[in-house]
Amino acid sequence: MHFVVCIKQVPDSAQIRVHPVTNTIMRQGVPTIINPYDLFSLEEALRWRDKVGGEVTVLTMGPPMASDSLRKALTIGADRAVLLTDRFFAGSDTLATSFALSAALKKIGETFGKIDIVFCGKQTIDGDTAQVGPGVAKRLSLEQITYVSAINEVNGEDGTVTLERRSEGGVQVLKTNLPAMITMLEGSNTVRRGRIDDALRAARAEIVSWNAKEAGIEDVTMCGLRGSPTVVKKVFAPSPRAEKAALVEVGATPAASAEALIEAVLAKSPKIEDDLIKLASGF
Amino acid sequence: MSDAKPAAPAAGAGRASMKKELPERFRNHKHVWVFIEMERGVVHPVSFELLGQGRKLADKLGVELAGVVMGAPGPDILHACQESFAYGADLCYTIENPVLADYRNEPYSKALTAVVEAHKPEILLLGATTLGRDLAGSVATTLLTGLTADCTELNVDDDKSLAATRPTFGGSLLCTIYTLNFRPQMATARPRAMPMPERKEGREGRIVPFAVDLHEQDIITKILSFIPDRDSNKTNLAFADVVVAGGMGLQGPENFQLVKNLAAVLGAEYGCSRPLVQKGWVPSDRQIGQTGKTIRPKLYIAAGISGAIQHRVGVEGADLIVAINTDKNAPIYDFAHLGIVTDAVRFLPALTEAFRKRLSPHTRDRMAG
Structure with a gap:
C-alpha cells in the first residue's frame, strides 16, 4: 500500500521571541522542527506500512531548506521524500496550499504508485488552522476522517479502513473506503526513534524536488498570494490593559503574603467570596 | 485542477488583491449566518456564543441573523431553532434528513454547501470544535472562499467587510484577516472565546426548511458505533x-x-x-x-x-x-x-x-x- 504523509516545517514556537520595540517576530536563530502533530501521522503511516507492507512517502511544500524536515522524516523511517518548492507558492493561505499539495499528491500517485491513505497533521503549531487536510481531501475527493485516535484495521483487499474518531462527547467508530485522508490525534501513538540504518540511508537519500510546473500545476494564479482569498492586513501585539496588574506587597512570610493576596482578591471582587463558599460547600 | 469544483472562480491576476471591489457575482450575498452545531440532540454552547457575535455583526450591517440547523427529523430540530431565536437569530434554515443523524463530513458538507449556494450569506460562522473544523475546511474549499480559524475578535469594517482577528506566529502576535473578494466570508471561533449572549426566553423567529437530496446508500463512511465518554x-x-x-x-x-x-x-x-x-x-x-x-x-x-x-x-x-x-x-x-x-x-x-x-x-x- 502507498501511504503519503504531508508534513510542514515550522519554527519551534517555544523559542519564538517578539521584538519588544518593533513588535515583529525575531526569526534569527529560531530552530525549525517538523510540526509536532505531523509526527503522529507519520508514525501511524510507518506502523501500517510495517504491518501490511508498502511504502511511505513524505511530502512538504516550502522553501528549499524545508528539505531538512524531509530528511528528518527519512531518518525516522519514511521511504521517499518529495519537496514542493517554487517562488509561486510564497504567501499561500490554506486554500492555495491545499491546491498545490493536491496537485503534488496527484503527481505522486502517477509517478510512484496509487495512493491509499493521505495522512496530514491535525493542525500546525504555527498556523493552527486545521484546514489544509480537509482542503486536500475535498480537492482530491478523498474520504475525510479527522481527529483519529486509533486506526483499528487497514484492509488492502477490500480497500477499507476502520478507525476511531474523537468527537464532542465521545468516540465514533467508523468504517470507510480508501483512498482516504486521515489526521491523527496527538498521543494516539508513540513516535519511534529512527534506526541507525534508516539514518544512514536518509543521509544518502535523494530528495525529489518539484517546482509548480513539475508538479503538474499549469495555472500558477491559483498558488501563493494570488491564489489566496484571505488577506492579512494587520499584524500587531495586543495592547496592554490601561492599568497593569495591581501588585500585592510580599509579606514577611508566605502565609502573610497569602492573607494579603486573598484580601486583595476580595476587595477587588467581593462577589467572589460567595462563589468560593458555594464551590467549597459542594454545590 | 480542483476535483471538488470544476470551474474555479475566474481568478485572473490579483485574486487576493487589496482592492475592495467585490465581483458582481457576489454582490447579492447578504445576511450573517451561524452554523448551529448539534450532536445527539444537544446544541453546542459555542453556537450560542457565535449567535451573540453574529447579532452584533448583523446589526452593524443592517441585515438578518440566521442559524443553520441540521440533523435527523425530530423534535431536536425545532428545539434547536427555538434556542437559536432565544440567543438572537431572526430565522433558521433547517435541513432534516436521517443521513444527518450523526456527524459525518460528506453529508454535512454537502448539505451546508447546498444551503449556502442557494441562500447566499455574506458571513458564515462556525465553532472551532472537532466537528466545526472538520466541516469548515471542506465547505470553504468547495466554495473556494476564505476561512479564518480560531478568531478571538470579529468585527465589521466601515466598508462592511468582515475583520477577523486571530493569534498568529504560534500565538506570539495577533493579526486581522479579510476575505475581500469572495463570499461568504467564513470564520470559526473556539468555545468560550466569545462571551455567552443573554438568552431571551420566548423570542421568536422564522423557520425556513431546506431540502437536500441525501441517501444513506450514497454515503461512503459508515458509523459502526459511538462510545460516549465517561463523565x-x-x-x-x-x-x-x-x-x-x-x-x-x-x-x-x-x-x-x-x-x-x-x-x-x-x-x-x-x-x-x-x-x-x-x-x-x-x-x-x-x-x-x-x-x-x-x-x-x-x-x-x-x-x-x-x-x-x-x-x-x-x-x-x-x-x-x-x-x-x-x-x-x-x-x-x-x-x-x-x-x-x-x-x-x-x-x-x-x-x-x-x-x-x-x-x-x-x-x-x-x-x-
Whole structure:
C-alpha cells in the first residue's frame, strides 16, 4: 500500500521571541522542527506500512531548506521524500496550499504508485488552522476522517479502513473506503526513534524536488498570494490593559503574603467570596 | 485542477488583491449566518456564543441573523431553532434528513454547501470544535472562499467587510484577516472565546426548511458505533467558575501537585500553560490557551505562568486574573488584574492553607453525606 504523509516545517514556537520595540517576530536563530502533530501521522503511516507492507512517502511544500524536515522524516523511517518548492507558492493561505499539495499528491500517485491513505497533521503549531487536510481531501475527493485516535484495521483487499474518531462527547467508530485522508490525534501513538540504518540511508537519500510546473500545476494564479482569498492586513501585539496588574506587597512570610493576596482578591471582587463558599460547600 | 469544483472562480491576476471591489457575482450575498452545531440532540454552547457575535455583526450591517440547523427529523430540530431565536437569530434554515443523524463530513458538507449556494450569506460562522473544523475546511474549499480559524475578535469594517482577528506566529502576535473578494466570508471561533449572549426566553423567529437530496446508500463512511465518554473523563475546564493553572515557574513536574491542591481546596478546575503539556508533565486536555482550552471563569489564578499571547487569548475572558510570578516584567502582569511577585512553589502551599482556613466553616463534610 502507498501511504503519503504531508508534513510542514515550522519554527519551534517555544523559542519564538517578539521584538519588544518593533513588535515583529525575531526569526534569527529560531530552530525549525517538523510540526509536532505531523509526527503522529507519520508514525501511524510507518506502523501500517510495517504491518501490511508498502511504502511511505513524505511530502512538504516550502522553501528549499524545508528539505531538512524531509530528511528528518527519512531518518525516522519514511521511504521517499518529495519537496514542493517554487517562488509561486510564497504567501499561500490554506486554500492555495491545499491546491498545490493536491496537485503534488496527484503527481505522486502517477509517478510512484496509487495512493491509499493521505495522512496530514491535525493542525500546525504555527498556523493552527486545521484546514489544509480537509482542503486536500475535498480537492482530491478523498474520504475525510479527522481527529483519529486509533486506526483499528487497514484492509488492502477490500480497500477499507476502520478507525476511531474523537468527537464532542465521545468516540465514533467508523468504517470507510480508501483512498482516504486521515489526521491523527496527538498521543494516539508513540513516535519511534529512527534506526541507525534508516539514518544512514536518509543521509544518502535523494530528495525529489518539484517546482509548480513539475508538479503538474499549469495555472500558477491559483498558488501563493494570488491564489489566496484571505488577506492579512494587520499584524500587531495586543495592547496592554490601561492599568497593569495591581501588585500585592510580599509579606514577611508566605502565609502573610497569602492573607494579603486573598484580601486583595476580595476587595477587588467581593462577589467572589460567595462563589468560593458555594464551590467549597459542594454545590 | 480542483476535483471538488470544476470551474474555479475566474481568478485572473490579483485574486487576493487589496482592492475592495467585490465581483458582481457576489454582490447579492447578504445576511450573517451561524452554523448551529448539534450532536445527539444537544446544541453546542459555542453556537450560542457565535449567535451573540453574529447579532452584533448583523446589526452593524443592517441585515438578518440566521442559524443553520441540521440533523435527523425530530423534535431536536425545532428545539434547536427555538434556542437559536432565544440567543438572537431572526430565522433558521433547517435541513432534516436521517443521513444527518450523526456527524459525518460528506453529508454535512454537502448539505451546508447546498444551503449556502442557494441562500447566499455574506458571513458564515462556525465553532472551532472537532466537528466545526472538520466541516469548515471542506465547505470553504468547495466554495473556494476564505476561512479564518480560531478568531478571538470579529468585527465589521466601515466598508462592511468582515475583520477577523486571530493569534498568529504560534500565538506570539495577533493579526486581522479579510476575505475581500469572495463570499461568504467564513470564520470559526473556539468555545468560550466569545462571551455567552443573554438568552431571551420566548423570542421568536422564522423557520425556513431546506431540502437536500441525501441517501444513506450514497454515503461512503459508515458509523459502526459511538462510545460516549465517561463523565470522569471529561474536564469541565472551559466552563469552570474558578480555575487555577501552573506554568514553567513551577520548575518541576512534581510541583504541579501544588496547583492541584489549591484547586481542590477551592473546588476549582486546574489547568496549565502550553510548555507543561509539551514537556509531558500534564495531559493535553488541561492545556489553557490558543491551542488548548479557552476559559472564562470568575477567578483565574495563574501560578508561574509568564503570559505569552497564546496563553493570554485563552484567559482574557476571565473576570479576575491573579498572577503569581517571580518576574515583575513578565507579560502576564500586562493583563492580570492582581499580582504578587513571588515564587509560586513557595507561595502556593501558603495560599492553599489560607484559603482552606477561610473556607473550612463552609466545607461540606462529604463523607457524612
